[in-house]
Amino acid sequence: MHRDAAIEGAPTRKATCRAGSNIAFIKYWGVADPALNIPLNNSISMTLAGAHTTTTVAWDDSSSGAADSVTLDGVELQGASAARIVAHLDRLRAQAGVPWSARVVSNNNFPMASGIASSASGFAALTVAGTAALGLTLDAARLSALARRASGSASRSLFGGFVEWERGSSHSSSTARQIHDESHWPLMDLIAIVSTGAKHTSSSDGHRLAATSPFTAARTQHVDEWLATVRRAVAASDLALLGPVLELDALAMHGVMMTSAPSLLYWQPGTLEVLHALRAWREEEGLPVYFTIDAGPNVHLICEAETAPAVERRLASLPAVERIIASGPGPGAQLLGEHLF
């Protein structure tokens, strides 16, 4: 193909990045500015070592206005399903002032659209690989702001370890930064996958609906206090302090989702099976494990590394749990020497 030939002739226009997904301890839900993805509140997350996206972007510098090609987990995306990625490629083209088309190949090592933030790791990797292949040198804050335009939580996946996304009030001020690196606290996220079905409503649509919930203002009002607790808990590696607020904010976000118009009910029967089991392990056996849930049915069980085998063994015995992905804190987005094509 013409495009491949052009790329082969210009190897510097190609780059590959791996970025981890992240699990938010205080959630991003609801936007103050939908066009810019400026959120209603700060959020804090842990970048995951065990759930990541690897993306290669190659720009064809002999092209102008040609269609991009996007392959995700081996499937070439067409039309609407590629539109969000093409829109982000447009931002990268605008940044570099070039009309080049791109070929993008991206692979996740975890199931898509199931409450694991594939858009976080995917758009972080796309931003870093795409700008690197264009020869742009942007600092971390500018990369974070750029990734945020495509997916809010992607702004956090650029960084390793424990990360806070400052809400900010403008494109350049709404960016994430690392608060502790990945060696700070050997926390584990055991993701109990109870359903791999696609979501009824995507997170991006859901964020816009947050404004319709009677609970959004109340969550926004309380979240600063919860953020302060999470910062203190992470700094002190104090799970007993982190856990209750982790659960409270997840339940508050789902309370907002359920009471939106239309109502968003991401939970499935298996979600509740895991929640009730977890509470019993904690209350009856004293197992120090807490949960959070993203915009999907799967449950993220948060515990310290030493407790993880006991939690994983119990989780595996639950009928609703199809698969468990275990992950500690991972590194930030990194360019790789090898490419996907």
Place this chain on the structure above:
Amino acid sequence: MHRDAAIEGAPTRKATCRAGSNIAFIKYWGVADPALNIPLNNSISMTLAGAHTTTTVAWDDSSSGAADSVTLDGVELQGASAARIVAHLDRLRAQAGVPWSARVVSNNNFPMASGIASSASGFAALTVAGTAALGLTLDAARLSALARRASGSASRSLFGGFVEWERGSSHSSSTARQIHDESHWPLMDLIAIVSTGAKHTSSSDGHRLAATSPFTAARTQHVDEWLATVRRAVAASDLALLGPVLELDALAMHGVMMTSAPSLLYWQPGTLEVLHALRAWREEEGLPVYFTIDAGPNVHLICEAETAPAVERRLASLPAVERIIASGPGPGAQLLGEHLF
């Protein structure tokens, strides 16, 4: 037994009442005054023909300070489990100015502590039978206020059809009244029983926890608008108007419960199985059916009588549904000529 002998000698000291449970369209959750059971907001309910409690109270006018005897669904209650009923008998004794002990026998025609308000029908029946057996003549508002002291929702179960409980600001002003009688609208409540296990936290304890939720103030603030919609919808027999607000307030109440400290999670896996199925029936098949959920795992499916067979057939095919109780609007609490003992 001495007590039975005394009762047999004084037949006028014995009365039996049957009262229906009720399903709230706008929920009672949270108390402004815990001692008096004055609620945070007005509530509106439908009294159920198909789920009721029958209670016989006999006072022993030869006794003074002797222990009461309470038999519920064939089991004689001891100690703490009888305490709430004995406390209400104390209120009735105080009302009449007598020291007599009582024998109470009460039967529900539905499972206890499973999200069907057995305390509503039970305390309504106890109040009416107990005061009648004492020869007290109280008007409906005073009976409602008296029943409210034992169980908030019992204040509504005194009345048939569609009922609103005015929040009020004092013992005598916090009472329920009928807004439409049971012939007004042939609405059906199909109660999908997904778990007959006892609740982890009773409603009475839960009401006190509402104050700890970040969402309670927001729900209280929005509920007046929802009440107005429900009044209009019931007056016009308009299910399409009633349904969305019915679901919203149920989800809002569970959002409050989940974010209380400690968090109350009344839902079970089967709850979500029914909710997702119901949404699919409505969205994909156009079936006009809506849900509400009390402080328990069971789902109340609200539809018009003509739709009920189609809903019931679908419900019966769901693996999680153990049993269905179908009920239209029922009459208010009524004294019966026959007694349980």
